[in-house]
Amino acid sequence: MKIVIIGAGEVGYHIAKALHHSNDIIIIDQSEEACHRADELDVQVIQGNGANVSILSKTLDNADLLAAVTGSDEVNIVACMASKLVAKDKERLKTVARVSNPDYIDKPVAKRTKIGIDTMICPELTLASEIAEILSIPYAIGAEYFAEGKVEMMEFAVSDSSELVGKELQELNLANCCIVSALFRDSDVIIPHGKDTIQKNDHIVVIGKPASIKEVRDMFGEKTGKRSKVMIIGGGIVGFYLARVISNGEFDIKVIEADRERSEHIAEELHGVLVLNGDGTDINLLKEEGVADMDVVIAVTNSDEKNLLCALLAKHLGGKKVIARADRSDYVSLFEMVGVDSAVSPRQATVSEILKLTFGKGIESVTTIEGEKAEIIEYTTSRKSKIVGKPLKNVKFPPGAIVSMVVHKGNTVVPRGEYVIEEGDRVVVFALQSVHNEVESLFK
Structure with a gap:
């Protein structure tokens, strides 16, 4: 092109x-x-x-x-x-x-x-929507939807104290419309099997029907029955939109914004949200506003460096989970390396949308995860697609890729070896970037 x-x-x-x-x-x-x-x-x-x-x-x-x-x-x-x-x-x-x-x-x-x-x-609105989706789940670090909301992907981090450590994947007893598509362990990407054992600090990618994903959330959640306390540092486009999206949910929200005029505007627009005019790097302010009691602290100012400092201060002062915005892509892995639970980038929304337009016909969406180590791609099959009309076990799928979900006539299914994909199906594939071209050739 x-x-x-x-x-x-x-x-x-x-x-x-x-x-x-x-x-x-x-x-x-x-x-x-x-x-x-x-x-x-x-x-x-x-x-x-x-x-x-x-x-x-x-x-x-x-x-x-x-x-x-x-x-x-x-x-x-x-x-x-x-x-x-x-x-x-x-x-x-x-x-x-x-x-x-x-x-x-x-x-x-x-x-x-x-x-x-x-x-x-709008990368900022995309970013705010993604953060809103993972806010209430303590160990969720990523979320995406496919097939017009019929398929959901969640990425979870396994904590040291999690009851899942040491269990085999087959012991999770996931619902029929749910599958573990990948394990990220240190620098390795693992296409999992039932016998694979979960280890602490693993990142687990689960794809499934949204109703089934709710059961998985409970495995990684903490059922306290209390309203989650959320502190948002930065009242720009991302911070404002995020506060607006979650203001009707089960959250107690505080927004810290350095600009007085902007603070007043947010307070007027968002009723029920406590807006504080101050500096998110002010340790005394963070202590006074109870950062130690926060379930989630999100730093989304327009400065990557300030976001990192705010997130690390919040973590040091007792915040349970910290999320930081990182506009520079090379900062994402660095942020998580030094202690940020999840680093999110508005850049990725724009890049993913444009990549979708260039990869070829039939591709509905492309999402890169874990610093672009792997992709989740949604295809719509055509009559000419090589994957159509034969059992999946007879399709020469490359190592490093797996068909995670199929939406057939509105029904979401986890395909097994005997499953036959038909023309017009929406197919969600997890793949390493190194095998992207081989996977794409099956759908041309």
């Missing part, structure tokens, strides 16, 4: 890095420093304004995808609109805009085809 990426920052660079081996990539950015970094990749780099019609006219010939991912919503929107106007083949060109302002978008992913934007992504 020919892909034009506007913005060579953290998001744009990682999209180019993931795609440049097998695609024709052009990156446009005004920053000389960003362009120099992008030059390290085997891509064409143009220094300039990505919304400039003259530049777009020269670069969009035969382009399949334009991804506008600068830090400016307006530049991204204008670039997509202009691209649709100047592109010779408007049907062929797909446009994606990264947008953060809630005035433009009110949900994580939206379509705005009438104004020339095929997909509009």
Whole structure:
């Protein structure tokens, strides 16, 4: 594919890095420093304004995808609109805009085809929704939905004191519509079998029907019957949206925001949420506001370094679970290495959505987990798919991949060896990135 990426920052660079081996990539950015970094990749780099019609006219010939991912919503929107106007083949060109302002978008992913934007992504709203999903589960560190909500993925961390340590996976007695798809142990990724034994600090990926996942949550949960206490440090887009999403749930919420005007705005908008105007790195403030009694502390300011400091302070002062936002991808593993329970990145939402558009027909969604060690991919099968019409045990599936779930005519099932996948089924596959191409070939 020919892909034009506007913005060579953290998001744009990682999209180019993931795609440049097998695609024709052009990156446009005004920053000389960003362009120099992008030059390290085997891509064409143009220094300039990505919304400039003259530049777009020269670069969009035969382009399949334009991804506008600068830090400016307006530049991204204008670039997509202009691209649709100047592109010779408007049907062929797909446009994606990264947008953060809630005035433009009110949900994580939206379509705005009438104004020339095929997909509009708000990474901050996506991130807030993900955090909200895992908040009330003490050992949950990740959550995603597939097949329009019919399939759920949860990633859990096994604590030292967990009753699951030493048990074989087959002893979990999971519901029929639920399966353990992977174990992450240290730096290893394990495609599990029933005889595999759970060890402390393992990360377990469970995929299943949402109703069945609730039973799994109980295995990792703490049934106290009390309202969970949540402290959110940072009242920006992520913090505000997160507080709004969970304000109707079983949570006692405190928000700490450094800007006084922003604090007043949040307090006016969110009734029942205690808003404190202060610095989240102030140890005395954290102590006074009972951080030691918090079930979850979430640091989601616009500074990675401040988020790390806030999270570690909260952990040191007795917070049970700490979550920190990390915009820089290389910080995610570092945060978790030094004691943060879960590091989350808004960048990944944009990258995943764009990767979905480039991997090929039939792919509905792509989610990378554990620092991009593995993927969960949702396919819709076609009549030509090699996986269709034969028992799964007769399909030459590569090692390092497993069919986790199938949604057939609205029904969610865990497929066994005798199961035959049909045309139009939604198939959720767990796979190591190294075997992605082999898996994709089965669905073409």
